[in-house]
Amino acid sequence: MKHYKAYLIDLDGTMYRGKQPIPEAKVFIDELKFRQIPFMFVTNNSSRTPELTQEKLINFGIEAESVQIMTASLATASLIKEEKPDATAFVIGEDGIIKALEDKGIKVVDKDPDYVVMGIDRDNTYKKLVEACVHLQNGATFIATNPDIKVPTEKGFVPGNGAFATLVENVTGMKPEIVGKPTGHMLYIALEQLGVEPSDAIMVGDNYQTDIQAGIRANMDTLHVQTGVTSQEELRQYSVQPTYSIKTLADWFD
């Protein structure tokens, strides 16, 4: 096994399963710490701040610094900051994205924004969607934190951010730049923060279509773990395979 200088790691299905712990995940993280290998969690969730995710991980016995949590919101803010340091943004989204943008000095505005940023917003309204459509038709740049169309809940599937971003795309004819998985943007930004080249790092996750795809697109090696969405059988159907696929994270550091 190659020595990787950094690990990027998915959360749900990899570190825990909904509200259930995955015991091998804690052992894996403890081993990374013991070997002092840098790592960062990468999540498409745009509504939670890193601090809230940090608290969630502690419930599963996994301790991480808040700087070790890269969210699609933080990555979106970094991306905009890089493109246009004094940018303004009209935002559909919750605390996670609004705080991330403001922390980077991006002004959240209602009028004449440079960007329209969409993240999941459980207070979304017809009026907000109209405004997003109008701003885009007036020339704003369209960014979506993540493309998830539907999110599983105990009541069934409910709309994810991708469902609303697609609605706005259908009305305006404009495709959003997607920051979260399965694109490589968020992973590149995480690696930049760690100062590690993609070729020296590995992306760990359970979901081929998001985690492994993102790793592949970010030119990283990939480690698929069979504790979540994509089974070993399903994995075989894909023409581009992950670098490794293991049953649980206990099989990694032997």
Added chain:
Amino acid sequence: MKHYKAYLIDLDGTMYRGKQPIPEAKVFIDELKFRQIPFMFVTNNSSRTPELTQEKLINFGIEAESVQIMTASLATASLIKEEKPDATAFVIGEDGIIKALEDKGIKVVDKDPDYVVMGIDRDNTYKKLVEACVHLQNGATFIATNPDIKVPTEKGFVPGNGAFATLVENVTGMKPEIVGKPTGHMLYIALEQLGVEPSDAIMVGDNYQTDIQAGIRANMDTLHVQTGVTSQEELRQYSVQPTYSIKTLADWFD
């Protein structure tokens, strides 16, 4: 020219253009009245009641009884009434659809509906869309008043009912039954009310992809008028042509 026993007539682009009158339209309607030929307006608008549309027409000098206005909402209520007379419905929509359903004795409910009915709702929220998705996954039947993805306004395109219906379809995997144009449902229901067979009636409209398509699907003859969306040049590209195409409605009763 064949004698038609009834005329179904589109509104915007055919009777008026946005806020502008089309003088030939008034002459055409006056001629229908003079000849005592039954006619009915058919509109995909689901938010306005027939009475509000009646008022709008009077501004352009066109007088009609409210029973001569068939909306996608009235047609939706008739369709449900036919399928299940004691049905309940969860509704995303405005006054037009809610009143139409209640007038037909269909109970508008929040829990365990037989139908999820979607019409344009300018008070739409994330919560309403979640509820629609959940009801559908619990077995409700999905009906959309009309499929319009985008609606032109002076500020640009804004989302139409079809944009939200598509969002719910993307999340649930369930396709709605569409009542308005370009399907034939609304036209069949209008003709049923007039007691005229489709083969004895004609559909009049400016938009090939909605009005003329709906007429074709309802097995009616069709009259395309070049005062709105579809130009004579554009019309040529379609393999199935309308029965007639004329420059203005003044060219019809010569």
